[in-house]
Amino acid sequence: MFSTKTLSINNLILARVSAHVRNVSSARMFSDNTHKEHKGKYDVIIAGGGMVGCTLACAMGKNSLLSNLKVLLLEGSADKKFVLTQEYSNRVVALSQNTKSLMSSLDVWQNVENMRQQPVRYMQVWDACSEAFISFSSSDIMDDDVAYIVENDVLMEAINTELKSSTVRNVDIVYGAKIEGYELSKAGANIEKKRNLVKMENGDSYICDLLIGADGANSKVREAMGVQYISWNYDQMGIVATLHLAEESENTTAWQRFLPTGPVALLPLDSKRSSLVWSMTKAQSKELLSLPEESFVDALNDALWKEYPRSSAVDACVSWVGSVLKQVGLPDGAQRQLPPSVRAIAPGSRAAFPLGFGHSTKYVAPGVALIGDAAHRVHPLAGQGVNLGFGDIKDLTQFLSDALYTGLDLTHSSSLEKYESSRQRHNVPTQLAVDALYRLYGQELPPFVLARSVGLQITNALHPIKRLLMSHATT
Template sequence: MGVHFVSWNYDQMGIVATLELEEECDNTVAWQRFYPDGTIALLPLNNKFSSLVWSTTLHHSKELLSLTEQEFIDKLNESLWRTSGKNFIVEESTKAFDQFMKVLNLSSTKERQLPPKIIRCKENSRASFPLGFGHATNYVMKGAALVGDAAHRVHPMAGQGANLGFGDITCLNEILGEAAYCGSELGSLLYLKDYETRRQRRNVPTMLAIEGLHRLYGTDSPPAVLVRSIGLQAVNALQPLKGLIKSFAAS
């Protein structure tokens, strides 16, 4: 289509795999662990399996892919359960903030949940792909439209890449339905431009938010750690805001 595509690489790889859990359970919680060099995300598939996306450096990804299955599982469980080094100032500040929220009857403190233990990878499910950011300046031209990864790429840390693509498809389907109902040709640029406007208004803010989170969680600088820790506490305590974020992410 000759569309200009703004992009940059993160110099990271995403390692994916289908994982079997040690125990069958009500597996409805997505897990993420953040480290300065990447993110580990577990996304539920059913009561016994979860999908892995492990974002990490190029060098570390090669190491992980070279491991045997059992070595890989051991390394994954260790990383999921490992307690990161804590900063005293950050710890005390977050405790003070939690006490303040309790005074307002908005405490976010709940019983701590623990990640599931992984026992194996589904055979031949381990793979990797390069991570980067990308966005097409235009999604459409007469007779053609871009959707999903052809139009935009985001870091997988927030799990929104697929949702953005599904949103594109839903919107384009509605637009084409409107064109057909009005007797216009399906490739009419007038209708396709409406698709582009709607989706860019939705996609761009989401992509910028994900990029901001990626940068915020990609550092172990104490001020950044403090900001994200207090931010998570606040969101977790303010149920209307939490519900709004969930609704936006799922739409």
């Protein structure tokens, strides 16, 4: 039953949205006369249909206010036909609870579950240079799963199934659409100059009011905005592979060991398989990729199990801190668990990806916004990259629909600026924390090992801090 109040609010919203749509269509008629060469005019163009761009398109189709906008998604690669096989893909992502909520709200999560995902119920991170470790379990996250491991291809298929379903009616998609460049709108310009021009490699062009750059770390949208981009390469590669474990188990634990050369992580896929993300220098990755598969497995088991040289002074301090924590009633959590051994890798599943850091100092410009890796890039050691991108979508769609609801223009600077400040407040500290962890764990000198080991022990013992960390990582 709807109350009169609800009905009148709904009428108000409808009136505002139709006013906006009327503005949009009169603008279209105007530009029809002046831009005959354009292939299409859209309210929103999303440049880049990776995991983040496709999810934004889906969210714009399912939001009651934004679904009145005409949206175009341009993706440079071809539309791939996905077939779920017994083999797992070597590219996976660890998705947070917040990402799961977003995907559930878009009906995407049920598609993921209809294919496959593996919950992570326990996570252990430990240091190869000391006894220190930290663990996270469901109890640290309101009795829910710590994360979910999903293949990139499965997630893309789940998103695309919704995007192409009859529930999304306002999104046009062009695959194989390579964007050559942009002419961006100018603040305070007349209505025509307020539009963004998107120029395609094949000579086509499109115009739009709002351009969203979801075109990844080498974003051309960001380049066209002319904003400062702070970036560096870690001179590291992340080797990925699908692993067959020596023993079958429930396998809901994610393992990460910090080696002086970089972290090695095993993410669970099913009872006998896990996915590998192993960071190391470019030279080491070249050598490991050239090894026969059996020797690679030996090297990996070494990385998980080998005893590294230790400082006896650090060991003594770590053990003293452990006993002090016990005495004050803060035992440092559960016992350290032993990781699984790897039996084999799925043939041909090894691959390596360059790792880097990137921060765009501005996420927005007049009529333009960046999301996902186009705005920020992080080392995968904390499994945050795409989760930050999905957080961008949640906030951007919220601020855009708030703007329409209050009768503002879609590209009104106040909503774009709100988006930028809300996301930078979350993303920048996360990126800096991940970078600091990477640097701290790259050190073998005893004072650094001691500092990080004691830090890890205390964090592990203090549940409120652990919860705080988890809640930041999942929002």
